[in-house]
Each structure stands twice: as C-alpha cells, then as structure tokens.
Amino acid sequence: MPLQTEGIVIRNGRIRSLYFILEIYCPPIANQIKPGQFIMLKVSEDSSPILRRPFSVYKSYPDSHPEKQRRGCLFVLYKKVGKGTEKMTALKRDQKVNLIGPLGNGFSLPPLPSSADIALIGGGVGIISLYPLAAALKGRRLSVFIGGKTRSDILCAEDFKKLDSIISVATDDGSLGFHGTVVELFSSEIKTFKKNEKCYVYSCGPVAMLEALARKVKSKRFICEASLEARMGCGFGACWGCVVKTNDPKTPYQRVCKEGPVFSLEDIVWK
Numbered sequence: 001m002p003l004q005t006e007g008i009v010i011r012n013g014r015i016r017s018l019y020f021i022l023e024i025y026c027p028p029i030a031n032q033i034k035p036g037q038f039i040m041l042k043v044s045e046d047s048s049p050i051l052r053r054p055f056s057v058y059k060s061y062p063d064s065h066p067e068k069q070r071r072g073c074l075f076v077l078y079k080k081v082g083k084g085t086e087k088m089t090a091l092k093r094d095q096k097v098n099l100i101g102p103l104g105n106g107f108s109l110p111p112l113p114s115s116a117d118i119a120l121i122g123g124g125v126g127i128i129s130l131y132p133l134a135a136a137l138k139g140r141r142l143s144v145f146i147g148g149k150t151r152s153d154i155l156c157a158e159d160f161k162k163l164d165s166i167i168s169v170a171t172d173d174g175s176l177g178f179h180g181t182v183v184e185l186f187s188s189e190i191k192t193f194k195k196n197e198k199c200y201v202y203s204c205g206p207v208a209m210l211e212a213l214a215r216k217v218k219s220k221r222f223i224c225e226a227s228l229e230a231r232m233g234c235g236f237g238a239c240w241g242c243v244v245k246t247n248d249p250k251t252p253y254q255r256v257c258k259e260g261p262v263f264s265l266e267d268i269v270w271k
C-alpha cells in the first residue's frame, strides 16, 4: 500500500561525475518496497519543481535486516540530468523530504527452475532497478549485462560482483568492455545459454534499448520482463501522463506508474 510520508536525509553525495547517492531514513517504505517498485520524491522544499520525481530504490534495509545501524534506510542512486535532480544534489543531512511509495508493480519472481539461465540487462540508470532483484535472487548464478554511453556511466558493477554474478560491460564509445550497445553484447552471449531451457531476462533502460532487446528475444525460450522509464506526473495512476501502448485488446493503453513499471516485454507495442 503506497504511503505519502516524510523521510530524513542521512547523507547525499557525489559518487562520480554526474552520479550521486542519497540515503534516506524512512522505515515505512524501507519495510515494504519490493524489487522493481519505485518512489516519487519531492526533491526540494520550494515550489520548483512542483512535481515529484520517480526513482528506483537501489538498496533498502527493513527492520529485519542484519545490519542494525542501517535499518529503516533506503538508498537512491541518481544522475543529475535536469532541474529536479540538480536541486536534489543540495539536500542536506537531517533535512526532511517528502516521498510517496512503494509505487507500481515490481518484477515477478516465479519459482525459477534451478537450471535456468537468468540474465539481467541494464542500460544507464536502468541497472539500478535491477540490483534489488539480483539481491532477491542471491544464490543464483546471474549473468549481468551493464551498458552505458561511456565508462563513467557503468554503475553498480562492484555490488553485482559481491552477489557472485557474471558481469559483462558494454560502452557505446568502447571506453570500457565491449564496444557497442548492451543489447549487442547480450546477443553475442546468447549462444552460451542452455539451448533447451528457458532463459529468464530482466531488463531496464531507455526505450530504444528495450525495443532492440524485444527484437532479439522473440523466441518462446525467453521469458522477459522490462521496467520502463517514462516521464511521470503523479506516479500513482491519476494523470495518465505515462501511458504505454500494449498488445492487450482490453486495455491497450496502460500506465507505467500503475500497471508497470514492469511489463512483460512481449506485451509492449513499440512505436
């Protein structure tokens, strides 16, 4: 059940170039949020920007978490791209912030056959929403594909390594890892997956990336979910500002914030 609530900033700082990490003490959301769900955050106390901004929760520490000093906290890893995220960089320790969450439907975690291949494919900040999923799948061997324009856009690799994942990196400019897109990299690795087993693919990234991925995984062998990035007004289903076209004849337009952000990749109609 989403809540509108207050959190307290514990820290907010740059990790590198345009990327920052914000730690918020907010037990009601830290206790509930599931992989793939998101929050809407009021990024400054003044009226500009008026609208909250959507963010994935990178890490959350519920009351049951073994790290006692972190309990109740959630982490947002964000990229400064515009007015709202610029203001967000000025949030200070002990400042109160208003947030709504958990929002949307996260990744479904059906019982995955123990021998099945599992691939996580993230482009840019999209990889952030896949980290909680990887943590929930701890113990499974995951193939993680991380893409970005350049090496400074490659996020979260160290955290995925700690989960014992196999990490492959792609950059558009070739400054790190494979020279090309993350979907091209994934395509070149498909041959290493078991041919007679289902392959579970979880992805998040820009629309062009997800569209390219959808073309590569047409075979029934792939079970694919994608978390969509959309511009959002309200974040909880009221404004219909975030709709996406789907193949469902009953509800051809669905709200990314409400019915998503996670959809079955084959259900999306790309423009």
Ligand SMILES: Cc1cc2nc3c(=O)[nH]c(=O)nc-3n(C[C@H](O)[C@H](O)[C@H](O)COP(=O)(O)OP(=O)(O)OC[C@H]3O[C@@H](n4cnc5c(N)ncnc54)[C@H](O)[C@@H]3O)c2cc1C
Pocket (backbone or CB within 6 Å): 038, 049, 053, 054, 055, 056, 057, 076, 077, 078, 079, 080, 081, 082, 083, 084, 085, 086, 125, 128, 129, 228, 229, 230, 231, 232, 261
């Ligand atoms: C469910 C969800 C989870 C997200 N999680 C994260 C996250 O964990 N970390 C993170 O850094 N960002 C995340 N984003 C994107 C983030 O919400 C936007 O970057 C942010 O709203 C930009 O606000 P702004 O005021 O700084 O930019 P604006 O001034 O509003 O826009 C600046 C530029 O960013 C583009 N932009 C703005 N919002 C989006 C969007 N939603 N998708 C694609 N492009 C956008 C605009 O087209 C414009 O070019 C997420 C978005 C969604 C929908």
Ligand code: FES
Pocket (backbone or CB within 6 Å): 231, 232, 233, 234, 235, 236, 237, 238, 239, 240, 241, 242, 243, 255, 256, 257, 258
């Ligand atoms: S952002 Fe308002 S309905 Fe989705």
